[in-house]
Amino acid sequence: MADRTLQTTAPGGKPAGRRPFDLKRQTGFSEIAWFCLFVLYAPIAVLIVFSFNDNRSVTLWTEFSLRWYRSALNNQGIQNAAMISLQVGAVATLVSTFFATLAALATTRNERFRGEGLVYAVINQPLMIPEIVTAVATLALFALIKQLTGVGGIGYLMLAHTVFCIPFAYMPIRARLEDMNLTLEQAAADLYATPLQVFRRITLPLMMPGIVAGAMLAFVVSFDDVIITLMVAGPGETTLPIYIFGQMRRGITPETNAVSTLIVLLSVVLVALLFFFGKRRR
Amino acid sequence: MAAETASVPATSAPAETERLRLAKAAIRRGKLRTRWLLLSPALLTIVLVGLLPLSIILVYSFLEPGTYGGVRWVFSTDAYVQFLFERDLFEDTLTFNPAYLEIFWRSVELALLSTVGSLLIGFPTAYFIATRPPSRRNLWLFLITLPFWTNLLIRTFAMMLILRDEGVINIILMKLGLIDQPLVLIYTDGAVFLGLVYSYLPFMVLPIYAALEKLDFRLVEAAYDLYATRGKVLRHVILPVAKPGLVAGCILVFVPGLGAYITPELLGGGKSLMIGNMIAIQFGNSRNWPFGSAASLILMAIVLVALLVYVRYAGRRRGHG
Amino acid sequence: MTGDGAAADRTAGRSDRAGAAAIEIRRVRKVFGSGQERAVVALDDVSLTIRDNEFFTLLGPSGCGKTTLLRLIAGFEQPTAGEILLFGSHLEHLPPHRRPVNTVFQQYALFPHMTVAENIGFGLMMQGRPKREIDETVRRMLALVRMDDLAGRRTDQLSGGQQQRVALARALAPHPKVLLLDEPLSALDLKLRKEMQIELKRLQHETGITFIFVTHDQEEALTMSDRIAVMSDGAILQVGTPREIYDHPARRFVADFIGEINILPAELLETREASGGASARVRLSSGQVRLARLPDGPVAAGRVNVAVRPEHAGLQPAGEGAALTGTLSNVVYFGTGTHYHLELDGPGGEGGRFVVELQNRLGAGADHAIGARLGILLTDGSLQVLCD
Known part of the structure; x- marks a missing residue:
């Protein structure tokens, strides 16, 4: 607001000589901000550009080609890993979003209760502990259980993902519920809706954007995870990030760029949907 | 105006009817139960798979390492000693190792x-x-x-x-x-x-x-x-x-x-x-x-x-x- | 009064019920919070009867308990003690969705994920009425609030006044026995508010439903209500028609809260019963004796306060016969009338202040100079004795 009025005072929009005094400006800050954006995006841009490079080199440009995408999509290892990622992500997303929805319903729209702080601490616990510690600790627990029961399988990996997805799913759902006007539920009850009908007709539809956002975040977080999966996953449970992590350590080809570009694209589409969808709704 | 208030017999209302009090207590109990019922899936998952493992590694840190990974259930503070000192396998002496x-x-x-x-x-x-x-x-x-x-x-x-x-x-x-x-x-x-x-x-x-x-x-x-x-x-x-x-x-x-x-x-x-x-x-x-x-x-x-x-x-x- | 009879006239037709009690509040008490320090008494032993087919207003400053009373009737809060009856049947143990009363909320609380028509039809749908009936009622309601063209709109695309109308239609659609309105006009600007006041009065008349209207706006209350209950600090101070409340306030708070008023110390000499209400002879501080109306409540003998509306007083030359005399200290012109502020004579020059309001006539100039000595003309009956 203020800088607009200041700008319009300059005749013809172009100040002669000195720039008009803008009280919000700090010297050099805008340059740093643009530099920050450059730093954040330049490496990704390089990665994407060279995924279309015909050459084997990942940094010397020769010719545009889609051959690395073809080779990535035909790679049996990548196909299997993507399948595992989708399975683990789907299960972790469904379970964690369901649990987080229940928890959000219990922690909002009520008077404060004893133990509320502790509940928040427990739900956010996966965010507070360094991931590598969670990873090795979970490994230790699962190894113990496997030793005691002899039961193995991909369920362990799904369970581990569910745990760290819960806080990510919980946050937007809770935010949505806290924004919600409690009078709406009272209005519905006033208009003869039973508690169950109030939930189905009012509460659930209104919290749906939060649930969708929570589920999307949970999926992105699960799909991107490296450290916990690296520790917990057994043989034959290689997810996509673990697969390309292996590629990166062995020696890189533009195929890695191509897969990476696809994963980045998936995250960007999901998050962009979320961001602009959420903005419009409000 | 005053007739409005006077028209109600003064004897009709006890301080709090028993029915009302019981109903309110039931509602309060019900709310409490619902709340913990809703919270328990998330809390149980995180406590069992997020917090329990932390106590396991606390225990493990006081045990001896197994030969092929894992632990042997023998109490030892070696894991902590190892941070600062190196144990010489033959002479069993400790030398400072930064x-x-x-x-x-x-x-x-x-x-x-x-x-x-x-x-x-x-x-x-x-x-x-x-x-x-x-x-x-x-x-x-x-x-x-x-x-x-x-x-x-x-x-x-x-x-x-x-x-x-x-x-x-x-x-x-x-x-x-x-x-x-x-x-x-x-x-x-x-x-x-x-x-x-x-x-x-x-x-x-x-x-x-x-x-x-x-x-x-x-x-x-x-x-x-x-x-x-x-x-x-x-x-x-x-x-x-x-x-x-x-x-x-x-x-x-x-x-x-x-x-x-x-x-x-x-x-x-x-x-x-x-x-x-x-x-x-x-x-x-x-x-x-x-x-x-x-x-x-x-x-x-x-x-x-x-x-x-x-x-x-x-x-x-x-x-x- | 039907006593504690639960089998009251639930099936009686409207014409039979006219004048019957729609809502009875019996010795209701509501305490929020618990413990010695945190407990807040919102309502303290309140009793009230609201008649059928009445536009009844609960008037009072914020925090006086008027909204709490409304929420107790709606069922959003439970009374700590006491009984609430709707046409003779007990309400206090019923959840909101089983009470045949509907609320118009302060911020309307329209469901943002539904259209105007879906909002209006919601109550009927929850009652399980057939779709044909719902559609028909929704159409009628839209016509009633003059919103026929906007049935398919989403509620966030409506103006404040339109949202207000939808909220009204939604609450009226299930034809409740009593409609509760919680400061529904407070979010509107002045012009729209005036329009909606007339609109509400019309709707009440056309539907024949009992309206219980909560407001802190005295003018709104006087304009619209059949009867008003003035509340303060969790208690009902006075119930009456707008004219009774305005002309004959029984309590100092009521007199102060509604309009402007002069309050004078006086001595109660003798009381007498008359057909128009009890009255009394009072001696003012000047020694002059006038006839004043008595309130319907206990009045202590001896020293009392009497109240006079500024427009019920007049000016006359200082001297004999004047009820009071004083010095003109300020003249405030406000278009339709003029306020004359007088410093009253009294012991030690501390007689207090008195305001006289005179109508302005075209062409008449200011006839009194500041500092002039003037007498105040008070006729018999312009004075009202207060209970406190």
Whole structure:
């Protein structure tokens, strides 16, 4: 607001000589901000550009080609890993979003209760502990259980993902519920809706954007995870990030760029949907 | 008027009818039960699979390592002793060995440096965003948030492409004729530092922005009106408002930086080991679970100290406001 | 009064019920919070009868308990003690969705994920009425609030006044026995508020439903209500028609809260019963004796306060016969009339202040100079004795 009025005072929009005094400006800050954006995006841009490079080199440009995408999509290892990622992500997303929805319903729209702080601490616990510690600790627990029961399988990996997805799913759902006007539920009850009908007709539809956002975040977080999966996953449970992590350590080809570009694209589409969808709704 | 109130027999209402009291107690009990019923799936999952493992590694850190990974159920404090001393297998004597201490120190140092680096870029960026018109602010925020949701592994990989011997920087510099031999950028502490800043920069910008968004620019106007210069406005008006965000941002960069695994793994050389990699190695090839557990606990202790600093600071702020 | 009879005239037709009690509040008490320090008494032993087909207003400043009373009737809160009856049947143990009363909320509380028509039809749908009937009623309601064209709109695309109408239609659609309105006009600007006041009065008349209207706006209350209950600090101070409340306030708070008023110390000499209400002879501080109306409540003998509306007083030359005399200290012109502020004579020059309001006539100039000595003309009956 203020800088607009200041700008319009300059005749013809172009100040002669000195720039008009803008009280919000700090010297050099805008340059740093643009530099920050450059730093954040330049490496990704390089990665994407060279995924279309015909050459084997990942940094010397020769010719545009889609051959690395073809080779990535035909790679049996990548196909299997993507399948595992989708399975683990789907299960972790469904379970964690369901649990987080229940928890959000219990922690909002009520008077404060004893133990509320502790509940928040427990739900956010996966965010507070360094991931590598969670990873090795979970490994230790699962190894113990496997030793005691002899039961193995991909369920362990799904369970581990569910745990760290819960806080990510919980946050937007809770935010949505806290924004919600409690009078709406009272209005519905006033208009003869039973508690169950109030939930189905009012509460659930209104919290749906939060649930969708929570589920999307949970999926992105699960799909991107490296450290916990690296520790917990057994043989034959290689997810996509673990697969390309292996590629990166062995020696890189533009195929890695191509897969990476696809994963980045998936995250960007999901998050962009979320961001602009959420903005419009409000 | 008074007739209205007088028309009600004074005897008709007891203090609180029994029916009403029982109904209210039942509602209260029901609400309580519902609440814990709703909370239990999430809480149980996190307690059993998130918190229980932490107590397991606490126990493990006081046991002896098994030959092929795992533990032997024999009490031992060796895991902690091993940090500072090396046990000579033949003579059973302890000699001081700073190797692990150095890894810890390097991790703290790199995490601190990358925090400072992020701060120097992050604060001006956050301020710049907060002073944009609201419509433009959203776009900037989106652009800052997006990398945060992009796979960390892939972003680190992108950094590799920049820093490699045949990477973008070296190629450009050689094309320009500034150097003949590629500079050694990757597999150094410097590369890890750059990688950490690059990875966690959004964590710095977002909380500072959240704090600055609340800045009332009439305060800035008042300060200029009272003869403050740009620098003084920054120091006496803007920084105090941004302080909670600065603290939060520093914690959010320092904590994951300290426990980083992917960044040193891909960008650091064999010598640039950090705590995260060391712990992972103990649970992998070198197979000393008790030692890895002990290292995890020490890492958590450092993180806890950082969080306590934050909580104490946040608590003090609330006391003021 | 039907006593505690639960089998009251639930099936009686409307014409039979006219004048019957729609809502009875019996010795209701509501305490929020618990413990010695945190407990807040919102309603303290309140009793009230609201008649059928009445536009009844609960008037009072914020925090007086009027909204709490409304929420107790709606069922959003439970009374700590006491009984609430709707046409003779007990309500206090019923949840909101089983009470045949509907609420118009302060901020309307329209469901943002539904259209205007879906909002209006919601109550009927919850009652399980057939779709044909719902559509028909929704159409009728839209016509009633003059919103026929906007049935398919989303509620966030409506103006404040339109949202208000939808909220009204939604609450009226299930044809409740009593409609509760919680400061529904407070979010509207002045012009719209005036329009909606007339609109509400019309709707009440056309539907024949009992309206219980909560407001802190005295003018709104006087304009719209059949009867008003003035509340303060969790208690009902006076119930009456707007004219009774305005002309004959029984309590000092009521007199102060509604309009402007002069309050004078006086001495009660003798009381007498008359057909128009009890009255009394009072001696003012000047020694003059006038006839004043007595309130329907206990009045202490001896020293009392009497109240006079500024427009019920007049000016006359100072001297004999004047009820009071004083010095003109200020003249405030406000278009339709003029306020004359007088410093009253009294012991030690501390007689207090008195305001006289005179109508302005075209062409008449200011006839009194500041500092002039003037007498105040008070006729018999312009004075009202207060209970406190």
